[in-house]
Amino acid sequence: MRRATANGSLRRRLLLSLLASSAVLAIVVYFVVQSVARQVAQDSQDNVLTASALSILDSARLSSGEITIDLPYSALSMLDSISDERVFYAIRLEDTFLSGYADLPQAVRSGGAGPAYVSTVFLGEEVRVATVGRRVSTDTGQRYLHVSVAQTLSGQKQALARISRTSMGIGAGFFLVSVLLAGIISRSTIRPLDRLTASMSRRGPRDLRPVAAPVPSEMVPLVTSLNSFMRRLHQSLRRSEDFIAEAAHRVRTPLAVVRTKAEVAERKSTDPETRKALTEMIRAIDDSSRTAGQLLDHAMVTFRLDHLTREEIALHRLVEESVERTRPTSELKDITLDIADLDTATVKGDPILVQNALLNLLDNAVKYAPAGADIKVALNAGPQDAVIRVTDTGPGFLPSELSALPKRFTRGANTQSIVGSGLGLTIAKEVIEAHGGTLKIANTTGGGACVSLLFPLS
Template identity: 80%
Template sequence: MSTPVAHGSIRRRLLLSLLASAAVLAIVVYFVVQSVARQVAQESQDNVLTASALSILDSARLSGGEISIDLPYSALSMLDSISDERVFYAIRLEDEFLSGYADLPEPTGDPNGTSSFLSTTFLGEDVRVVLVKRRMSTDTGRSFLKVSVAQTLSGQKQALARISRTSMGIGAGFFLVSVLLAALISRSTIRPLDRLTGSVSRRGPKDLRPVAAPVPSEMVPLVASLNSFMRRLQQSLMRSEDFIAEAAHRVRTPLAVVRTKAEVAQRKSDDPETRKALREMIRAIDDSSRTAGQLLDHAMVTFRLDHLAREDVSLHRLVQDTVERMRPTSELKDVTLEATEVETAVIKGDPILVQNALHNLLDNAVKYSPSGAEIHVALTIADDGAKISVQDTGPGFQTDELDALPKRFARGANTQDIVGSGLGLTIAKEVVEAHGGTLHITNNPGGGACVSLLFPSS
């Protein structure tokens, strides 16, 4: 199976987009807080300036047609109450300068408004100027009394620096919290996918059941397609297994008939050439019939594996039974088959399958061992479970094939003249793995093969 090509990551993309939007928001927050605070600071300064200017304006009196102004002490001292500020003022009657700083610039603003403001530079420093005015009746007619008050910005600048630091802090804090949330969100968003991946990948190789666990609505189509795909796969698998079993079954019976006929014909024939041909025919028929048998076995094993039974299996009895059952075949071939060391072990599982697996191993051992060879079967208890090992004194496996042998229809290189299907080790491996165990294939140090089934202790 090829690994899919990874292109990007949903979690990373989600994280990055969350972080990017958080960064944008943090910057926006910084500027908004700062501009609002700046505005508030400006307004409060303007208010104080206006209050100061108005208190001067209010102190203006008409006495004998002359304007007298009793400048209130607080008018100027209030401007300095929070931070040290330089303060300037000018009092004018229309354009006639009365008192204060004659050069102080005058805001030109809304002529009808009560107060107008100006930011400018005066005597070497940035100042904010306010102008308020009031209509007065004097000897010369009605005219505007205008009071301008100006203040340096050191307090406001300090406040703004403080505000800038604060809003920087708010922005940074906002971003940090967002980073934390983004990490959590992206993780929790991706979690159903992880869960699905986990539940699918944890499944056994034969488990094609549909995914039943609830998934988020966005994943429903994916899971639905996955389920439908698995259903089709399962149907297709079943169909082909059925087909193979059916085919094997159908082939085996006629083969038996043909074999009997061939044997009869061989016995009757005196022509050595014909007898030889018939013998080869019988041999080929045996091969085919054995393959068909094993295919049937395999189909049976596959079926039973899908519905694995969990009953107590007495391995020691099973080993002895299987050895006894195999003994006629081994004696026929003049191979010594012995259960040398059998300890008592009980596992949970399907006895028929386990027996079938062991039978396949023994069958292989007998088949590939030359006459006079010895096969030792042992059942031993180890820390991690019960181990059935089958050792023979045959040719052994070629070491470069050890991994490939349990695959379906794989056969050793040194088996050309021996009838076999290549399914025996496959069946054994599938059975032992279905029971949670492992199959080991090794060569004995003194020659011959050793195949062992390790069942974990239940």
């Protein structure tokens, strides 16, 4: 049977799509966490710098026309307690430097008052500078007092590195969870299709009932098309069965009538040429009638194999009955048909098919054995199997043809002069294999053929 060509896997495509989406989301989560962490760290540092600068600004006093600043300890200690950072400050009265680090850059806020921030390089290190200002009264009028506080960024960078590792771990964890969820989702999504596939694969070749189980809406067109196909196939098979039965009936009945008339004409004719022609006609009619009969048998076997029943079969009784049914034909050819061994054995299977297989073997033995030959039937039962052997003293098989004989319409080269269809061994082989057994064909040592049906007992 030719297998359908696979073009990828729906489960794999769905899983890859979900994993790709999960990977993109994991990357987005990583950068979002990074951005939020950087912003929070920046805002936190800016708030502390602003508080420190305001603390210094609040300590400013005007005395005797001069501005004095009592630098509070807490103003810079709050920065040092956060991390091991260097802290700088500068106090300016507008453009006049008062205290601290004169070269410390001043952050300038555009658009009005309020804290101003800038990130720059000071003394070879990256720093964050916060500048606050306040209007103060001096001898020369209202002037702005500016306080700038700076802190190095090494601690913040270390914190951000830790946060980066954490966010990377969060992204990796998110991706792993997404992989697990993607596997569950893909399996759950494809499960209805798997159930439909399993349901169809468990059916026999003749089980063409429509699929009635509920399916997802996306699968409704597929199931509808499948049901329509099975309905058409069922109708086609039923017509084929009717055609085979009707054709066999209509062919065999007229052939029997023609054969009878040919025999009558042969007996009445005195012309040798006419008698020879009528003999050949009778032979051709027999050949056609037998072929039609075995085609019908083969069709019956094929259809019953699709609905193989499992009944208890007493093989010894079946052998006795089959031999008795074949004995009249063997006696017409002066052939001795006997049962040599008959053990008691029981197997499970279709009794009609098993008997049909045995009758075909007996019919072949009677047909191809010469007049006066002996045919022995034996049933031997062992612990593992039961074997029915049909042995004759006929011409036997050509060794080169043993493997090809069970094929349909295949006949031995030494049997061409005998009427036959080449289906007897085919039917027997199909029946025994459907029951888990084996058909064996061999020649006997003293001359003749032996065909065996081996049935497993377990």
